[in-house]
Amino acid sequence: MKQLPANFxxxxxxxxxxxxxxxxxxxxxxxxxxxxxxxxxxxxxxxVNWLGTDQLGRDLVSQLxxxxxxxxxxxxxxxxxxxxIGVALGLLASAIGGWVEDIVMRLxxxxxxxxxxxxxxxxAAVFGPSLTNAVLAIAFINIPIFARVAxxxxxxxxxxxxxxxxxxxxxxxFTITLDHILPNIAAAVIVQATxxxxxxxxxxxxxxxLGLGAQPPASSWGRMLSEAQTLMYLAPELAIYPGLCIVTxxxxxxxxxxxxxxxxDPRLARAR
Numbered sequence: 134m135k136q137l138p139a140n141f142x143x144x145x146x147x148x149x150x151x152x153x154x155x156x157x158x159x160x161x162x163x164x165x166x167x168x169x170x171x172x173x174x175x176x177x178x179x180x181v182n183w184l185g186t187d188q189l190g191r192d193l194v195s196q197l198x199x200x201x202x203x204x205x206x207x208x209x210x211x212x213x214x215x216x217x218i219g220v221a222l223g224l225l226a227s228a229i230g231g232w233v234e235d236i237v238m239r240l241x242x243x244x245x246x247x248x249x250x251x252x253x254x255x256x257a258a259v260f261g262p263s264l265t266n267a268v269l270a271i272a273f274i275n276i277p278i279f280a281r282v283a284x285x286x287x288x289x290x291x292x293x294x295x296x297x298x299x300x301x302x303x304x305x306x307f308t309i310t311l312d313h314i315l316p317n318i319a320a321a322v323i324v325q326a327t328x329x330x331x332x333x334x335x336x337x338x339x340x341x342x343l344g345l346g347a348q349p350p351a352s353s354w355g356r357m358l359s360e361a362q363t364l365m366y367l368a369p370e371l372a373i374y375p376g377l378c379i380v381t382x383x384x385x386x387x388x389x390x391x392x393x394x395x396x397x398d399p400r401l402a403r404a405r
Contacts, residue, residue, distance in 0.1 A: 141392020147385025215275025223283025
């Protein structure tokens with residue numbers, strides 16, 4: 134039995150914890166994250182408020198749990214949306230080649246010229262800041278990444294003997310792509326999706342920190358950091374807790390992605 138990489142195990146534990154907290158927040162939180170109690174502001178940890186309260190008397194644990202749910206939702210939708218479009222374009226470029234491949238790759242290069250922050254600012258200027266616009270911005274930057282991964286992996290599969298045999302048997306490129314190319318690049322796409330999940334969480338926190346993501350009363354780790362910025366000397370824990378949550382989630386998905394890559398890459402497997 135092969136030994137699992139340490140980074141995969143650590144990443145899986147951290148991801149399971151974060152996802153578990155996010156799932157639990159769907160049905161239960163110690164308090165309503167939006168409840169205000171000015172009299173209890175800056176409350177110390179107690180049996181009622183496990184990590185204390187913020188400057189508006191809101192329960193910190195409840196806010197952190199709700200923020201985990203929002204971050205996981207944004208990351209999941211953004212990666213699925215961007216990944217689906219990107220993989221489709223990459224497979225199209227790989228299957229047809231020629232000028233189609235050139236156009237897709239040049240569009241991917243153009244996509245890299247528009248970072249999520251710039252795209253979110255543009256969307257916010259036109260439609261106003263919101264979590265939906267943050268999802269679209271993060272999905273947009275994922276499209277060229279997945280397109281490159283799918284195209285590079287697909288080009289390798291198209292040269293395999295069984296694909297050449299399928300073409301010789303008269304199968305069209307669309308059928309070959311669905312039956313042979315897509316299943317064989319799935320591992321590379323899943324690994325990339327796991328890594329991009331970490332990037333999406335960090336991007337959502339950054340956009341919310343700048344006021345371009347989740348809007349009040351929705352909870353967000355990034356917005357909690359923004360609100361705590363002026364309270365660092367008075368209540369540093371208001372910034373420490375969401376910061377630790379972001380680090381835990383990003384580190385977990387990053388390590389999980391690295392571990393999956395180590396397990397699926399034959400060259401790295403032989404090195405171990």
